Amino acid sequence: MGGVLDSVNQRTQLVGQNRLELLMFRLNSGQLYGINVFKVKEVLPCPALTLLPHSSKVVRGIAHVRGRTISILDLSVATGGRPLQDISKGFIIITEYNNSVQGFLVGAVERIVNLNWEAISSPPKGSGRAHYLTAVTEVDKKLVEILDVERILAEVSPPSENLSEDLYNKGQGADHRLNTVLIVDDSSVARAQIRRCCESMGLDTVVLNDGRQAYEHLKTLLAEGHNPADRYILLISDIEMPEMDGYTLTASIKNDPDLAGLYVMLHTSLSGVFNQAMVDKVGADDFLAKFHPDELARRVLAQQERQEVAA
The missing domain is CATH 3.40.50.2300 (Response regulator)
Known part of the structure; x- marks a missing residue:
């Protein structure tokens, strides 16, 4: 319990300071992408996947992780790219969005960086992948694209928007x-x-x-x-x-x-x-x-x- 409380205290120190921690990863190319660490539960080498008939092409299969069965989404396919090839060398980023847990299949995981939100900008107009970006930033003089995961998830499994x-x-x-x-x-x-x-x-x-x-x-x-x-x-x-x-x-x-x-x-x-x-x-x-x-x-x-x- 002490460890959990220490972790809560450490993270809450960032509150009001306009900062975030970003986990950087790659898909099929050298392009860097990012996801907020707060949404990441863990990162694992890609386990064996079970295929699901008639599922979205974004869903590469399901995996059993920590006693739970979760869907594994190929982020490259989700953003309009080609499927990740040798998934045995890939990683899954286990995340929790909107009270649901899913895994994102990526080619490689880099590192975590601590950034100020002021260093993060809206994506440039006219960007070919702007449809799937919420923001961009620069780390070590390299462009990092922050994906609109909510859009990706909404396309794979659209939520109900109707009021009772x-x-x-x-x-x-x-x-x-x-x-x-x-x-x-x-x-x-x-x-x-x-x-x-x-x-x-x-x-x-x-x-x-x-x-x-x-x-x-x-x-x-x-x-x-x-x-x-x-x-x-x-x-x-x-x-x-x-x-x-x-x-x-x-x-x-x-x-x-x-x-x-x-x-x-x-x-x-x-x-x-x-x-x-x-x-x-x-x-x-x-x-x-x-x-x-x-x-x-x-x-x-x-x-x-x-x-x-x-x-």
Whole structure:
């Protein structure tokens, strides 16, 4: 237990410092890719795989790992490349996204680097693989591409985005003082999912791509004489974002007396024992794992009702 607590403490020291740890790996070529260490459970040499008939071409098979059967996805195929050839020499990165565990087949695993989110940028426009990138950075003068894993998983196994009938009707029938939600996420898939959920309840949305954009937007509202807490029901923010992550965005909002009244919900595919300690540290009002449309709708409606009572 002491080791777990030490690890939690070590990781939470990064919170509010706008930093992340990135596991770098390669696929078929020399190009470097990255994934946030918080999403990685372990890295293993590729075990024997059992083929699944009629499965997606991205799924190379299933493997038994630590008493659990998990799907193994070929990241090269998932991003439009050719399949990894000699998988016996490859590795699987076991990850947890959206409360599900899967393995990503890669050609080689490099090392872990500690970076500042300010050193990570949105992918350049016109990039051939930009469809599958959320960000890029540079390590030792080499370009590292950070994949949009949420898009990959959504294409392999699309999540349900439909609200239950009672929540749909409740949202459509609501008549509240505030009717707009601020959404911040670097994944185009996640932005679209949250936006469609909110708009299906009859709400308006403002959608931004990263934490820095969101913070500058809020400061601009203040400069124009508007209180963001009087404009938005709540801010729904991802955690992993270039320029400024969701933890730093939340801490910046809650440490600013003029912004602290804005309700902030962190909405992320990150899973694990560290989340609650981090959420508590930065002062977020709520935390929700992606993507559960009914639960998201319930919490948005509950916050609307709280605001009505307080008004």
